Structure formats: C-alpha cells, structure tokens
Amino acid sequence: xxxxxxxxxxxxxxxxxxxxxxxxxxxxxxxxxxxxxxxxxxxxxxxxxxxxxxxxxxxxxxxxxxxxxxxxxxxxxxxxxxxxxxxxxxxxxxxxxxxxxxxxxxxxxxxxxxxxxxxxxxxxxxxxxxxxxxxxxxxxxxxxxxxxxxxxxxxxxxxxxxxxxxxxxxxxxxxxxxxxxxxxxxxxxxxxxxxxxxxxxxxxxxxxxxxxxxxxxxxxxxxxxxxxxxxxxxxxxxxxxxxxxxxxxxxxxxxxxxxxxxxxxxxxxxxxxxxxxxxxxxxxxxxxxxxxxxxxxxxxxxxxxxxxxxxxxxxxxxxxxxxxxxxxxxxxxxxxxxxxxxxxxxxxxxxxxxxxxxxxxxxxxxxxxxxxxxxxxxxxxxxxxxxxxxxxxxxxxxxxxxxxxxxxxxxxxxxxxxxxxxxxxxxxxxxxxxxxxxxxxxxxxxxxxxxxxxxxxxxxxxxxxxxxxxxxxxxxxxxxxxxxxxxxxxxxxxxxxxxxxxxxxxx
Amino acid sequence: xxxxxxxxxxxxxxxxxxxxxxxxxxxxxxxxxxxxxxxxxxxxxxxxxxxxxxxxxxxxxxxxxxxxxxxxxxxxxxxxxxxxxxxxxxxxxxxxxxxxxxxxxxxxxxxxxxxxxxxxxxxxxxxxxxxxxxxxxxxxxxxxxxxxxxxxxxxxxxxxxxxxxxxxxxxxxxxxxxxxxxxxxxxxxxxxxxxxxxxxxxxxxxxxxxxxxxxxxxxxxxxxxxxxxxxxxxxxxxxxxxxxxxxxxxxxxxxxxxxxxxxxxxxxxxxxxxxxxxxxxxxxxxxxxxxxxxxxxxxxxxxxxxxxxxxxxxxxxxxxxxxxxxxxxx
Numbered sequence: 001x002x003x004x005x006x007x008x009x010x011x012x013x014x015x016x017x018x019x020x021x022x023x024x025x026x027x028x029x030x031x032x033x034x035x036x037x038x039x040x041x042x043x044x045x046x047x048x049x050x051x052x053x054x055x056x057x058x059x060x061x062x063x064x065x066x067x068x069x070x071x072x073x074x075x076x077x078x079x080x081x082x083x084x085x086x087x088x089x090x091x092x093x094x095x096x097x098x099x100x101x102x103x104x105x106x107x108x109x110x111x112x113x114x115x116x117x118x119x120x121x122x123x124x125x126x127x128x129x130x131x132x133x134x135x136x137x138x139x140x141x142x143x144x145x146x147x148x149x150x151x152x153x154x155x156x157x158x159x160x161x162x163x164x165x166x167x168x169x170x171x172x173x174x175x176x177x178x179x180x181x182x183x184x185x186x187x188x189x190x191x192x193x194x195x196x197x198x199x200x201x202x203x204x205x206x207x208x209x210x211x212x213x214x215x216x217x218x219x220x221x222x223x224x225x226x227x228x229x230x231x232x233x234x235x236x237x238x239x240x241x242x243x244x245x246x247x248x249x250x251x252x253x254x255x256x257x258x259x260x261x262x263x264x265x266x267x268x269x270x271x272x273x274x275x276x277x278x279x280x281x282x283x284x285x286x287x288x289x290x291x292x293x294x295x296x297x298x299x300x301x302x303x304x305x306x307x308x309x310x311x312x313x314x315x316x317x318x319x320x321x322x323x324x325x326x327x328x329x330x331x332x333x334x335x336x337x338x339x340x341x342x343x344x345x346x347x348x349x350x351x352x353x354x355x356x357x358x359x360x361x362x363x364x365x366x367x368x369x370x371x372x373x374x375x376x377x378x379x380x381x382x383x384x385x386x387x388x389x390x391x392x393x394x395x396x397x398x399x400x401x402x403x404x405x406x407x408x409x410x411x412x413x414x415x416x417x418x419x420x421x422x423x424x425x426x427x428x429x430x431x432x433x434x435x436x437x438x439x440x441x442x443x444x445x446x447x448x449x450x451x452x453x454x455x456x457x458x459x460x461x462x463x464x465x466x467x468x469x470x471x472x473x474x475x476x477x478x479x480x481x482x483x484x485x486x487x488x489x490x491x492x493x494x495x496x497x498x499x500x501x502x503x504x505x506x507x
Numbered sequence: 508x509x510x511x512x513x514x515x516x517x518x519x520x521x522x523x524x525x526x527x528x529x530x531x532x533x534x535x536x537x538x539x540x541x542x543x544x545x546x547x548x549x550x551x552x553x554x555x556x557x558x559x560x561x562x563x564x565x566x567x568x569x570x571x572x573x574x575x576x577x578x579x580x581x582x583x584x585x586x587x588x589x590x591x592x593x594x595x596x597x598x599x600x601x602x603x604x605x606x607x608x609x610x611x612x613x614x615x616x617x618x619x620x621x622x623x624x625x626x627x628x629x630x631x632x633x634x635x636x637x638x639x640x641x642x643x644x645x646x647x648x649x650x651x652x653x654x655x656x657x658x659x660x661x662x663x664x665x666x667x668x669x670x671x672x673x674x675x676x677x678x679x680x681x682x683x684x685x686x687x688x689x690x691x692x693x694x695x696x697x698x699x700x701x702x703x704x705x706x707x708x709x710x711x712x713x714x715x716x717x718x719x720x721x722x723x724x725x726x727x728x729x730x731x732x733x734x735x736x737x738x739x740x741x742x743x744x745x746x747x748x749x750x751x752x753x754x755x756x757x758x759x760x761x762x763x764x765x766x767x768x769x770x771x772x773x774x775x776x777x778x779x780x781x782x783x784x785x786x787x788x789x790x791x792x793x794x795x796x797x798x799x800x801x802x803x804x805x806x807x808x809x810x811x812x813x814x815x816x817x818x819x820x821x822x823x824x825x826x827x828x829x830x831x832x833x834x835x836x837x
Binding site: 142354464 | 554559560561565566569570572573576585586587588589590592593596597621623626670673678679697698699700701702705706708709710712713715716724725727728729731732801804805806
C-alpha cells in the first residue's frame with residue numbers, strides 16, 4: 001500500500017527535540033493564541049488567520065512554517081468555544097453545538113466550568129486524533145476512498161434523519177426550520193447543471209449563500225434585536241461567574257463521561273477523514289449521538305457538561321481526521337486543509353502518498369507540532385478562563401453592539417463582499433422572527449449544510465449508475481447507512497410508543 | 508471601573524481585528540531604496556482577486572503577492588472567491604487605480620459559454636496586463652489494471668463496452684471540455700461530475716471512476732510509484748517538466764486545450780501604471796530564476812510572457828475553439 005510507513009518513536013522524539021527551542025516555542029504560542037482569538041471572534045474563522053499567517057511563513061524553512069500554521073489551526077478550532085459559551089454565538093461553524101449547553105451553564109454562573117470542560121475536551125480530541133493520525137493514516141485514508149457518491153448520499157440521508165434529535169418539543173417546528181435551511185442552501189447555481197435557482201436575476205446570488213453569513217446572522221443578530229426589543233436595564237442583565245480553579249471540574253467527574261468522550265472522538269475522526277464534511281457537521285452529529293444515548297436526554301440544552309464534551313471533543317478530533325487524507329493522499333477535505341496544502345506547495349512540498357517516504361522528518365515534525373500546539377492550547381486557554389469569563393461582566397448595551405460589529409467584519413472578510421454583510425442582516429431578521437415563532441435555529445444550520453450534500457451526491461450517484469438506484473442497496477457501506485437511516489426514522493416516529501410499551505411490559 | 512476597562516479592552520481588540528482584516532498590519536510605507544520610480548504606484552495595499560484557495564491561480568496570486576511585497580514594500584492581499592467570475596465582478600466594482608489586480612486563466616471562455624458572464628464585456632471592462640505562465644497540466648490517466656497504455660487503446664476499449672467505463676468530469680471546467688472532445692474522438696465513457704481536483708483524485712483512487720482527467724502535479728506521486736498510467740497530455744506541446752508523457756495530439760487524437768494564467772486590471776487604469784506593472788511582471792517572468800524555479804518545481808508551470816493584447820486574442824481563440832466543438836454558441 002502506498003504511503004505505508006511504520007511508526008517510529010525515536011524519530012518522533014527527535015522531532016520534539018527539534019521544536020524545543022525558545023523561538024520555535026514562542027512562535028507556537030503566538031500561533032495558538034492568535035488562532036484562539038480568531039476562532040473566538042464570531043465569523044472571523046480559522047481560515048482567515050491562516051491566510052494572514054501564510055505570507056509570514058514564506059521566509060521560514062518548511063518545517064517551521066508548517067509548525068506555525070498547525071499551531072494556528074489548532075488554536076482556531078478550539079477558540080470557537082469561548083464565544084459559544086459566553087455569548088451564545090458560536091465563533092466558528094464547528095462550535096455550534098457547544099452553545100446549546102455551554103451558554104445555559106454560563107447563564108447559571110458556571111461559565112468557568114463550561115469553558116474548562118470545553119478546553120479539556122478540545123485537548124483530548126486534538127491529541128487522540130493526532131495519535132490515530134500517526135499510527136493509522138495510510139490505512140484510514142484508503143478506507144475513506146471507498147466512499148463514493150452512493151456512500152456520501154447514504155451518509156447525508158442518515159444525518160438528515162438525525163435532525164429529529166436536535167428538536168425540542170415540536171417535531172413540526174424542527175422540520176420547518178431544517179427545511180428552511182435547505183431552501184436557503186438551494187439559492188445559487190444548481191450543482192452539475194449550473195441552472196440559476198432563486199437568484200431573481202441578481203448575480204450576487206449565483207455563488208449561493210455563505211455558511212458564515214447564515215450562522216452569524218441567525219445566532220448573533222437575534223441576541224441584539226431581542227435585547228433592544230426587551231429594553232431591559234443593564235444592571236439586571238449582568239451575569240455572575242464563579243472564579244474557577246483549573247478546569248472547574250474534577251478529573252474524576254470529567255472522566256466519568258468516558259463513553260461520551262470516546263464516542264465523540266470517533267465521530268470526529270471518522271467524519272473528519274471524509275473529504276468535504278468536517279468539523280461543522282461532526283460537532284452537531286456527536287451532540288445528537290450523546291443526547292440519544294444519554295440516560296437523561298431531557299437535560300440536554302439546559303446546561304449539562306455532556307453536550308459540551310460531545311461537541312468540543314469531536315470538532316478537535318476532526319483536525320486529525322482531515323490531516324489523514326491531506327497528508328496521506330494529498331486530498332484536502334476542507335477549505336482549511338486546502339490552504340495548508342497551498343502553503344506546503346509554496347515551500348516545494350507536495351503532500352501525497354510519497355511524502356511519508358520522501359520527507360519522513362517533516363511528517364514527524366508535523367505530528368510533534370500538533371501535539372505541542374495542543375499542549376500550548378490547553379495552557380493558554382486555562383490561564384485565560386477567568387479573563388474570558390470577565391466578558392460577561394460587560395453590560396450587554398456595550399458588549400452586543402461590539403460583537404455584532406465584529407461579526408459584520410467577519411462576514412465581510414470571508415469573501416470581501418458587502419453582499420455577505422447584507423445577508424447577515426437579512427438572516428438575522430429571519431432568525432429573530434423564527435425565535436419569536438418558537439422555531440429552533442440549529443436544525444436550520446444542519447439543513448443548510450446537509451441539503452446540498454445530499455443533492456449533489458444523489459445526482460453524481462445517478463450519473464455514474466446511469467439513473468439506477470440499485471447500487472445504493474448493493475454496495476455494503478451505503479447499505480449499512482441506508483439501514484441506519486430506516487432505523488433512525490422508525491425510532492423518530494414510533495420511538496415514544498415503543499418505549500412506553502417496553503416500560504409497560506417491564507412494569 | 509472594571510466595566511470601563513473591560514469595554515476599553517474590547518474596543519481595542521475590535522480595532523485590532525479591523526486593522527488586521529484590512530490587511531495593513533505588515534505594510535511598510537513606500538519603497539525604501541529610494542530609487543526613482545516612473546509612476547507614483549504602488550503606495551498602499553494591493554488586492555489580488557482570484558478564485559478558491561489551493562488552486563493554480565491562488566498559488567500564482569500568492570507568489571505574486573510575495574514578490575510585490577518584497578519589491579514594493581506594500582502589503583499585497585489575496586482575495587479568494589468561489590468561482591471564476593466573481594473575481595472579475597470585484598475588479599469591475601473596484602476603482603480603476605491599479606490597486607485591484609485580477610489573476611485570471613484562459614479557460615475563462617468556458618464561463619462565457621455557460622452564460623454566467625453574459626453581462627460582462629471583458630474587452631470593455633478589463634485591461635489585460637500580460638500572461639505570466641502556461642499551465643499545461645491536464646492529463647488523461649488510468650490505472651494499470653485497465654490494460655491500456657495509449658489513448659487510442661482506451662478509445663477502442665470503451666467502444667467494446669460502451670458506457671461501462673466512468674470518467675471524472677467537472678462541469679463548467681476545462682475537464683468538461685476535455686471529456687466532450689474525447690467523446691467526439693469516439694470514446695464511449697459515462698461522464699460522472701465528481702467536482703474539483705481533490706474530488707477527482709478521491710473518485711479515481713476509490714475506483715469509482717476508471718478514467719481520470721486531472722492535473723499532473725496532484726497525481727505525480729502515484730505515477731512515479733507506478734500506480735497510475737498517464738495516457739497523454741491535453742496541451743499542444745509536452746510539458747518540459749515531464750517530457751516523457753506524450754501529448755494526445757502526437758498520438759493522432761486531436762484533443763488540445765491549453766491553459767495559461769494572466770493578470771488584468773480595470774479598464775481606465777492610468778496607462779503609465781499598466782505599462783509599469785507589465786514591465787515589472789515581464790522582468791520577473793523572463794529574468795527571475797527563482798520565479799522560474801518555484802513555478803516549475805512546485806507547480807510544473809512554464810513561465811511565458813505575452814502582452815495584454817495577445818492575452819485578449821488567446822481568449823477569443825479559446826472561445827472559437829469551444830464554438831467549433833459545439834460547447835459554446837457563436
């Protein structure tokens with residue numbers, strides 16, 4: 001098998017040694033810190049930070065350049081949890097699910113604990129996925145290649161049925177929200193045929209709506225509008241927070257969630273490996289999985305650590321997963337890894353199966369850089385908990401307008417277009433009225449992301465099979481997900497009845 | 508007191524974000540060596556508009572940004588857009604002052620053929636500065652177990668079992684044009700629109716498609732390891748970086764679609780700036796060995812300077828080619 005290489009501990013240790021110089025460590029600390037800041041500012045994503053850092057790395061040797069960029073990537077992926085917990089506005093699409101339980105905890109005065117749990121989970125997700133990357137990259141990468149259009153379609157279909165798990169009290173309202181998200185995703189040129197859909201003749205609509213604009217719009221703006229409409233005074237709004245020591249949670253309590261940690265970790269790695277899915281889906285999927293298998297699913301959304309563990313473990317675990325396909329096959333699974341590949345080729349390094357054989361030293365430096373960055377990340381963020389949490393002391397009348405302004409800057413910089421800023425405002429109003437009508441917002445994001453994935457892959461699948469659906473049931477992986485889909489659907493519709501019957505029988 | 512200092516901190520952090528995002532953080536003012544410049548340009552941040560990160564245009568834009576930053580001391584920002592047309596729209600929306608530069612590709616007529624730039628008259632709206640590199644990268648590839656080693660063998664094989672073999676297509680790109688020309692050359696393949704370069708590699712590696720149309724650099728490792736067999740290049744001439752791979756034309760199959768990367772500015776830009784920029788770029792392309800080495804070894808592109816008028820002619824010729832094969836309307 002191409003890219004197969006046996007893991008060598010001495011080589012890893014010597015790479016560690018190579019990075020253990022004061023300037024290099026300082027560089028990692030700066031990279032991680034800036035990454036965290038960019039991740040924490042809603043809308044200004046990890047990609048933005050990478051784009052800024054790439055020119056700086058031109059003058060560096062390739063191993064140092066990759067080290068710095070991976071430090072930024074690691075920081076950016078976990079920084080999103082800060083604003084998700086404290087402001088109820090996810091800093092990146094990868095931390096949407098973190099806000100479900102993180103913010104209610106912050107409102108109760110447990111912001112420090114919520115952050116601590118998130119940080120610890122980010123660390124565990126990041127480190128374990130890196131270890132998997134070290135040991136299994138070529139094997140896993142080849143497995144990921146088995147996923148063709150039929151498999152992707154089946155996975156998307158299965159994920160769509162999981163939306164039921166995100167819905168609060170009303171199934172109908174949740175579905176309306178998800179369908180709304182799918183409708184928005186259809187705006188633009190249709191995949192494959194390039195037919196303009198719902199563009200009303202505007203060219204700006206042709207590239208479709210950006211996920212960042214949608215996310216900022218429906219999560220950030222309604223907070224501001226509601227505050228303005230309620231007109232409550234500042235004094236009553238200020239939330240207390242308890243100063244926390246360490247992570248705000250005992251190791252024994254944290255690791256009592258070991259099942260959740262392992263499950264979320266696997267979901268993160270598994271989804272991360274598949275090109276084109278990544279962190280923005282896996283955090284929601286593992287949240288739903290944690291909720292479904294929990295003994296107290298009704299407590300999810302009210303502020304339990306389980307939800308934060310699920311979301312933050314999986315989104316950081318997806319980093320290792322995404323790097324598997326990037327390094328072992330030279331295939332970028334996301335915009336972020338595409339940027340990393342572009343940066344590597346600037347240094348004359350082409351990721352691909354031969355990289356493991358041709359430049360083993362660089363590969364081990366990459367492993368070491370991820371591990372050290374995670375270590376730096378956990379230290380910087382733990383030191384920062386009490387500083388971050390002070391954000392809650394700022395009166396909303398000052399904080400929210402500033403946050404919204406930063407959101408607008410973030411939306412602008414994703415495509416350098418004012419159109420996205422206008423989208424934020426429009427989506428913001430949509431989000432506000434949805435909240436007024438009691439429609440949950442999270443299903444909309446999932447619908448928006450999964451809608452096009454389902455559509456494109458179904459079209460591709462039918463194209464390759466000449467309009468036959470049979471392969472969906474004859475290919476083992478797609479059949480597996482189709483069965484899961486059916487089970488999930490049956491459970492969503494009849495689950496309550498089945499449970500009640502079983503209880504009766506048991507009683 | 509605490510509230511106020513916290514608010515101040517927030518204000519500062521926001522200002523910082525604004526400063527960072529507007530991209531002036533590392534800008535030095537003007538050139539430092541004091542040599543007289545013929546025009547008063549560039550004085551401030553330059554934006555290069557181009558497509559998605561990771562592709563050949565993005566690579567060239569970033570390389571150019573690095574060069575210009577070193578030579579002029581101003582900051583140069585690369586703005587990525589989804590698709591080939593939005594960068595042009597952004598260029599047209601900007602001021603004609605030379606501070607917005609467009610990095611384009613000669614496969615652009617495909618967009619015109621698809622009708623996604625019907626409202627843009629390129630020759631009216633854009634002044635072409637010049638061509639930087641040729642990128643003859645697209646190749647047709649199979650795996651050894653298919654048992655073919657030339658394009659003609661592939662065509663024959665496909666005719667013996669019509670539509671059973673799948674080829675990686677990418678609608679609205681030069682891959683799409685290649686697939687179409689291959690069909691006209693007699694091949695009977697099922698086209699599957701899998702998406703861009705990385706998706707094509709994934710589909711081919713996972714045996715979802717037996718034939719791949721993909722750029723050489725991304726598959727180089729596999730070719731060298733003997734896992735992939737490249738049947739031929741789409742370009743008119745062999746790429747000097749991999750001279751062993753024959754062109755399709757040499758094998759008697761008339762499939763040629765060349766691509767090259769060029770630079771343009773908004774029409775109406777001061778001609779002095781345009782000629783200054785053209786001279787500067789021409790010097791890099793023709794004399795900068797580091798540049799030739801970087802685009803060559805990293806991306807397998809060939810430095811080739813052509814002036815703006817030639818670029819415009821090439822674009823017209825490419826469109827005519829698309830009309831000839833029935834891809835575009837007259």
